[in-house]
Amino acid sequence: MEQTIKEKGLLQLINNLPEGKIFKSILEKIIDDQRITDEEGLFLFEKASPGLSATLANYIREKKHGNKTYFNRNFHIEPTNVCVFSCKFCSYSRLYAHRDEGWALTKEQMMDIVKSYDGKAVTEVHIVGGVHPKMNLDFFCDFISQIKQHRPELHVKGFTAVELDYMFHKAKLSVKEGMKRLHEAGLQSLPGGGAEIFAPEIRNQICEDKVGAEGWLKIHEEAHALGMHTNATMLYGHVENYGHRIDHMSRLRNLQDKTHGFNTFIPLKFRNKNNDMSHVSESSIIEDMKMYAVARIYMDNFPHLKAYWPMLGRQNAQLSLSFGVDDMDGTIDDSTKIYSMAGSEEQNPAMSTDELVLLISQAGREAVERDTLYNVVKTYANKKEATFNVALN
Ligand code: V47
Numbered sequence: 001m002e003q004t005i006k007e008k009g010l011l012q013l014i015n016n017l018p019e020g021k022i023f024k025s026i027l028e029k030i031i032d033d034q035r036i037t038d039e040e041g042l043f044l045f046e047k048a049s050p051g052l053s054a055t056l057a058n059y060i061r062e063k064k065h066g067n068k069t070y071f072n073r074n075f076h077i078e079p080t081n082v083c084v085f086s087c088k089f090c091s092y093s094r095l096y097a098h099r100d101e102g103w104a105l106t107k108e109q110m111m112d113i114v115k116s117y118d119g120k121a122v123t124e125v126h127i128v129g130g131v132h133p134k135m136n137l138d139f140f141c142d143f144i145s146q147i148k149q150h151r152p153e154l155h156v157k158g159f160t161a162v163e164l165d166y167m168f169h170k171a172k173l174s175v176k177e178g179m180k181r182l183h184e185a186g187l188q189s190l191p192g193g194g195a196e197i198f199a200p201e202i203r204n205q206i207c208e209d210k211v212g213a214e215g216w217l218k219i220h221e222e223a224h225a226l227g228m229h230t231n232a233t234m235l236y237g238h239v240e241n242y243g244h245r246i247d248h249m250s251r252l253r254n255l256q257d258k259t260h261g262f263n264t265f266i267p268l269k270f271r272n273k274n275n276d277m278s279h280v281s282e283s284s285i286i287e288d289m290k291m292y293a294v295a296r297i298y299m300d301n302f303p304h305l306k307a308y309w310p311m312l313g314r315q316n317a318q319l320s321l322s323f324g325v326d327d328m329d330g331t332i333d334d335s336t337k338i339y340s341m342a343g344s345e346e347q348n349p350a351m352s353t354d355e356l357v358l359l360i361s362q363a364g365r366e367a368v369e370r371d372t373l374y375n376v377v378k379t380y381a382n383k384k385e386a387t388f389n390v391a392l393n
C-alpha cells in the first residue's frame with residue numbers, strides 16, 4: 001500500500017531510535033492494518049516512550065474515528081453494595097454478614113430512581129452492584145420489565161458477569177437459558193465489569209472466590225450469540241505484570257474474532273483507598289497513558305477504547321484523548337459510588353453535557369453524543385470558548 005507523508009515521517013522518526021527495527025516492524029503492521037503479536041505488545045509496554053506510544057495509538061484512533069470523541073447521557077443504579085464475594089481491591093462492598101452497614105434497594109426504590117429521570121434526555125441506565133444472595137434472577141427480570149414498560153426507549157445495560165454467574169447458578173439455569181430470560185425481559189447490553197485480570201495466578205490473589213476467566217468469557221459469548229453487545233474491562237496497576245495484561249487482552253481479542261460482540265475496551269485504574277490492597281501503590285499517570293496507548297494498538301478488533309472519567313479523574317481522562325481513547329462514558333449524574341469509595345478524586349461524579357463537550361473540545365477533539373450502541377445522537381461544533389485556561393474544576 002502507498003504510504004502517506006505522515007506515515008513516511010513516522011517511519012523516518014522510528015528509524016533513528018535504538019531498537020528501531022522492532023518499532024519499524026510494529027509501525028509497518030499498524031500502517032497495513034495488521035495485528036501486532038503478544039511479544040510486540042510486551043515490547044511496547046516495556047520500551048516505548050510515552051510520546052511514541054501516543055503517536056502510534058493516535059494514528060490508529062484517528063484512522064478509526066478521526067477526531068470524534070463519544071460520550072452518552074446516562075445514570076447508574078447500584079441495587080446493593082452487599083456482596084457474597086470478597087475481592088481484595090473492593091472498597092464498596094459489605095459482606096452479607098455485615099449487611100446492616102450496606103444498602104439493598106427494593107424494586108420500588110429503584111423504579112423511583114428511573115422515574116426521577118422522566119423528561120430528562122438520558123438514553124441509558126447502567127445497573128451494576130454487589131452480589132446480594134436475595135436478589136435473584138426473577139427479581140431482576142421483573143425490575144427490567146418494569147423499566148421497559150415505564151420507558152421503552154431507555155437502553156438497559158446491566159450486570160457484570162460476576163452478578164450473572166451467581167444469578168444463573170442460583171436459578172439452576174445454564175448461561176444460555178439465564179441470559180435468554182434477561183434478554184426477553186428487556187436487558188440489552190452487558191457492561192464490562194468483573195473481568196479484573198484473567199490470569200489465575202493473579203485472580204487467585206485478588207478475587208479468588210468469584211467467576212474465573214472461562215466463566216466470564218462464556219457469559220459474554222452467550223450474550224453476543226443473542227445479538228447483545230457488551231463491553232470488557234481490565235483492572236490494572238496493582239500486582240499484575242505486563243505479561244498478565246497482554247494475556248488478558250489476548251483472551252478478549254480472541255473472543256472478539258469469534259463473535260464481534262464487544263463494543264468497547266475499558267482499562268480500569270486500580271484505586272487503593274479503603275480496601276484490603278491499600279498497601280499497593282497506585283499507578284502513575286504516565287503508566288495510565290501507556291496502558292491506554294498499548295490497548296489501542298493491541299486491541300485492533302475492538303471498535304472503541306473508553307476512559308471512565310469517574311475513576312481516572314476528568315483531567316486525566318482529557319489527557320487520554322491523545323493516547324488512543326475515543327470514548328468518555330457519560331454524564332453519570334452522581335449516581336455511582338464505586339470509585340468515590342475507592343479514593344477517586346471525583347467524589348460526586350456528574351458532568352453536564354456542556355462540561356463534557358468543553359473537556360473534549362479543549363483536547364482538540366470533536367464531541368459526539370452517542371447512544372449505548374454508538375448511534376450518533378448529536379454532534380457538537382468545536383466550542384469556540386474552549387481555550388486552554390478554562391478550568392475544569
Ligand atoms: O469489576 C472495583 C472495578 C468494576 C475498584 O461497561 C475498581 O461501560 C478500581 O464494570 N479500583 C465495576 N476499579 C465497574 C464496571 C464499569 C464501570 C464503568 C463502565 C463500565 C462499562 C463498566 O469496577 C469491577 C472492578 O474491576 N473496581 N473496585 C478499585 N478499588
Ligand code: SF4
Nearest residue numbers: 083085087090093130
Ligand atoms: Fe463484590 Fe464486585 Fe466488590 Fe467483588 S468487586 S466484592 S464482586 S461488589
